[in-house]
Amino acid sequence: MSAYRIAHVTVHDPEAYAGYQALAPKAFAKFGAEFLARGGAAETLEGPALxxxxxxxxxxxxxxxxxxxxxxxxxxxxxxxxACEAHVVIVEGVSEPSS
Incomplete structure (x- = not known):
């Protein structure tokens, strides 16, 4: 069953954060990760805006x-x-209903 890593990040030091961005993709690729959303337009509906x-x-x-x-x-x-404030969780996905 798929699992999802969900991260909410506010970057305070873009130069230092760039070091993370340069290295992290190697780890994600090694473990078969697929990005579904990364940055882009977002709207905070509840809680702190990151x-x-x-x-x-x-x-x-x-x-x-x-x-x-x-x-x-x-x-x-x-x-x-x-370089940032990050909130990161992993959560197991739901199973598909049987047909």
Missing amino acids: QRHVVIRFPDLVRARACFHSPEYQEARARRNG
Whole structure:
């Protein structure tokens, strides 16, 4: 069953955040991630307004977790340290109803 990583990010230091953006795609590719939404127009309907919203689909929850904890992603994450405010969750998708 697919899993989704949902991130809401406000960037405070674009130059430092660029280091994260340069490295993170390698980790996502390694674990079969597919970007469904990345930045773009957004409207906050409830809660705090953050700049960027990202939705990434993984083949399953195991790979979503493994990606986050991988050395590749942790290196990228270290590059954005202090450069942004991020709220990141992973959630398992729903199963398709049987026909």
